[in-house]
Every structure is written in C-alpha cells, then in structure tokens.
Amino acid sequence: MALRTKPLTEQVAIITGGGTGIGRAFAEALVAAGAREVVIASRRGDVLRQTADELNKQADTERVFPFEFDIRDLAQTEALVRTTAERFGTIDLLVNNSGLAVPETVEAITEEGWDKVLETNLRGAMWLVRAALPYMLREDFGDVVNISSQAGKHGYADVPSYCASKFGLLGYAESLRDHARKTGANIRVFNLCPGLVDVEHTGATDEPRPGFIHVRNMARTLLYVLSLDRNVIIEDINIYAR
Numbered sequence: 001m002a003l004r005t006k007p008l009t010e011q012v013a014i015i016t017g018g019g020t021g022i023g024r025a026f027a028e029a030l031v032a033a034g035a036r037e038v039v040i041a042s043r044r045g046d047v048l049r050q051t052a053d054e055l056n057k058q059a060d061t062e063r064v065f066p067f068e069f070d071i072r073d074l075a076q077t078e079a080l081v082r083t084t085a086e087r088f089g090t091i092d093l094l095v096n097n098s099g100l101a102v103p104e105t106v107e108a109i110t111e112e113g114w115d116k117v118l119e120t121n122l123r124g125a126m127w128l129v130r131a132a133l134p135y136m137l138r139e140d141f142g143d144v145v146n147i148s149s150q151a152g153k154h155g156y157a158d159v160p161s162y163c164a165s166k167f168g169l170l171g172y173a174e175s176l177r178d179h180a181r182k183t184g185a186n187i188r189v190f191n192l193c194p195g196l197v198d199v200e201h202t203g204a205t206d207e208p209r210p211g212f213i214h215v216r217n218m219a220r221t222l223l224y225v226l227s228l229d230r231n232v233i234i235e236d237i238n239i240y241a242r
C-alpha cells in the first residue's frame with residue numbers, strides 16, 4: 001500500500017533553536033517553500049520574536065510563530081508539542097536542532113557541563129520525539145530531522161561531552177527508524193551531520209569563513225531530504241567544506 005504523502009503547503013513544522021543560525025535558515029527555507037506553519041522554539045523569546053517578525057515580513061506572510069521553552073525542562077518540552085498540535089492541528093515535521101557545546105577535556109569534565117550538553121542535545125530531542133509521535137501516528141505522517149554533527153562521527157579531544165551527545169543522537173535516531181520500520185509507521189528519520197557551518201556570515205552575498213560552509217547549504221539539504229519519496233531512507237548526511 002502506498003504511504004501517505006502530504007504537500008509541504010499543508011505541513012506544520014517545529015524547529016528547535018529556530019531563532020538563530022542553522023535553525024533560522026531552516027525556518028526561512030521552509031517558509032519560502034510554502035510550509036503552512038513553522039514554530040521556532042528556544043529559550044530567548046526576544047530573539048525568537050525578532051526572527052519570526054523578520055521572516056514573516058520577508059515572505060509577506062504570518063506563518064512563523066515563536067515559542068519560548070527550555071529543552072531541559074520536560075513540562076516545557078511537552079507544552080511546545082501540545083500547544084503546536086492544539087493550535088495548528090498536528091505536527092508533521094520535527095527538526096531537532098537546539099544544541100550547544102561545553103568545551104571541557106576528558107580530564108576536566110564537570111557534572112554540570114556534562115549534564116547541560118547531554119540534556120540539551122540528546123535527552124531533549126528524545127522528549128520531543130516521544131511527545132510528537134502520537135500526533136504523527138494519528139495523521140499517519142511525520143518526519144524527524146536531527147541535527148547531529150561531524151562530532152557525531154568522530155571524537156574530538158576538546159569537546160568529549162558534545163561528541164557523546166551527537167553520537168548518542170545518531171544511535172537514538174537509528175532506534176527510532178527501526179521502530180518505524182517494525183511498526184509500519186509512516187515516519188522518516190533523517191540525520192544531518194555538518195562540519196563547520198558559518199552562522200555569522202549568513203547573508204545571501206556573504207562569503208563563509210575558510211573551512212566553513214554557508215548556512216544556506218544546510219537549508220537546501222533539509223528541503224532535499226524532505227522532497228524524497230516516503231519509502232526512501234537516507235541514514236546520515238555528512239556535509240562540510242572541502
């Protein structure tokens with residue numbers, strides 16, 4: 001039986017960390033491609049509101065909505081999913097993009113640093129997926145896109161907790177994909193694993209710093225994976241500057 005499809009123009013997306021950097025580029029690209037509603041969510045309400053205003057103005061629309069939440073707080077994480085579904089009817093696309101690094105070597109790792117990184121980059125993504133799955137299953141449609149990193153493929157001495165979180169995200173994603181396959185759920189799981197992405201020089205005519213890629217390439221990659229047929233699995237996309 002053919003898997004259900006849904007045009008982007010009917011889709012509701014949540015992008016964590018959508019107010020800045022890569023997440024903002026994702027939001028901009030999804031709106032330009034016609035997504036019905038795009039909820040950008042993170043801690044700083046002022047940053048989110050400004051991004052939403054700018055993207056809405058740019059696209060002459062009202063389809064970007066800010067939502068203030070801390071991914072380390074279970075209740076706030078569940079509220080993001082519930083509020084989005086209640087307001088817009090469902091959640092078709094979840095982009096797990098919020099993330100940070102605390103540079104502490106293996107000898108210097110603190111409990112605080114380790115917990116902050118693992119809770120933000122890994123546990124929060126799991127909470128969001130767990131909360132969003134029932135809506136995706138009800139609609140028989142959903143995509144989960146995880147922003148891991150080259151630090152999810154290789155270990156680096158200066159950021160062991162970050163590497164552990166990004167490797168962990170890929171392991172979790174593989175289990176989620178296997179779960180969808182075994183249960184027949186129409187849910188795709190994509191992982192993007194960038195190297196250095198320039199989140200300071202993001203203007204259309206800006207040149208990225210040497211060794212970095214322009215943020216638009218992340219946005220294009222997102223739109224590309226979403227454009228694939230429902231039965232296509234792409235496991236991880238490694239993307240970095242030559």
Ligand SMILES: NC(=O)c1ccc[n+]([C@@H]2O[C@H](COP(=O)([O-])OP(=O)(O)OC[C@H]3O[C@@H](n4cnc5c(N)ncnc54)[C@H](OP(=O)(O)O)[C@@H]3O)[C@@H](O)[C@H]2O)c1
Nearest residue numbers: 017020021022042043044070071097098099149195196197
């Ligand atoms: N730029 C790169 O070179 C690169 C390379 C590989 C992977 N990545 C990954 O790409 C993703 C986006 O990073 P970026 O480069 O675009 O940097 P960024 O602009 O700093 O984005 C990180 C986002 O995460 C949000 N965030 C952090 N802590 C949060 C929390 N507790 N609750 C909710 N949201 C939180 C931040 O928003 P608030 O501060 O408002 O909460 C921010 O919008 C991250 O997962 C990062 O690890 C980046």
